[in-house]
Amino acid sequence: MISLDKKIIIRVPATSTGLGTGVDSIGIAFGLYYTVIVEEEMQHWQVNHALGKDIPHNEDNLIVRTILQIDSSIKPHQLTVMSDVPIGKGLGASTTAVAAGIKIANALGDLNMSLDDQIKAGSKMEGHADGIASALLGDITVSYFDGDMATTVKAPTPEAINALIYINKQEPDLNHNVYKQNISSNQAIMASSATNVLVAALMSNEWTKATEMMEKETFYVDNINEKVPELSIIKKHAHELGIYGTYVSKTGQAIITFGTTSELNQLRDVLSTADINGNLRLIKIDHDGATVRGE
Structure with missing residues (x-):
């Protein structure tokens, strides 16, 4: 001691x-x-x-x-x-x-x-x-x-990349979490493939490919956009700005989008007038x- x-x-x-x-x-x-x-x-x-x-x-x-x-x-x-x-x-x-x-x-x-x-x-x-x-x-x-x-x-992660975090003020309507409890073999193969490409992209510093794989929703419950409606809203506005790499945390309480400071400031400005009930914070990695x- x-x-x-x-x-x-x-x-x-x-x-x-x-x-x-x-x-x-x-x-x-x-x-x-x-x-x-x-x-x-x-x-x-x-x-x-x-x-x-x-x-x-x-x-x-x-x-x-x-x-x-x-x-x-x-x-x-x-x-x-x-x-x-x-x-x-x-x-x-x-x-x-x-x-x-x-x-x-x-x-x-x-x-x-x-x-x-x-x-x-x-x-x-x-x-x-x-x-x-x-x-x-x-x-x-x-x-x-x-x-x-x-x-x-x-x-x-690239030094220029930060995160815009949306924190829901209310508890999402989820029985357990955002993931399915059972999936088919085809879904498992798709999810495994997406994860493999995500990891390979991260290791080879291909950030654009990595963020595309982050948005694959194979494991999310089928009605994820009903359970966490802010997810589709944030992704829609992000895509309109050319920003990819949005996912929802396991509990459904936080939605994270990756991008440069300039990109995320634009997205935050747009989302400030969108129909979402939560807080937005720009955070470094x-x-x-x-x-x-x-x-």
């Missing part, structure tokens, strides 16, 4: 998962951040935050539960949390807490966990690797997780992932 003679500051980016047909395998990190300051040792865990009354301030907090799952011998500390990642809006708020907990456990426990070990631990907690991999590594990540082994490759520093 290390002695805490100075504060440790953990910063974790927001994430979005399921780019196109990359269900539970492709994620991306955004420049909205969840920051945790690890302060003095305490008799009991104390998590200071202003994130809402439903989020615990004690050992029941997800950060602390993650820390103790990694190393149950770590002594209680005071943690202070600040976040501009919206909760329950499909941008990985819970994933940021898990990633922060892993980073804190690694530091306080002097565990020397590799990034692969951290991704594996987070994947086991979340049940899939896409969100935690992007939170820890940044950029777009492509991951495989079978319940035990996690393997991830980081794909760079995070290229670095979770960071740890002392103060």
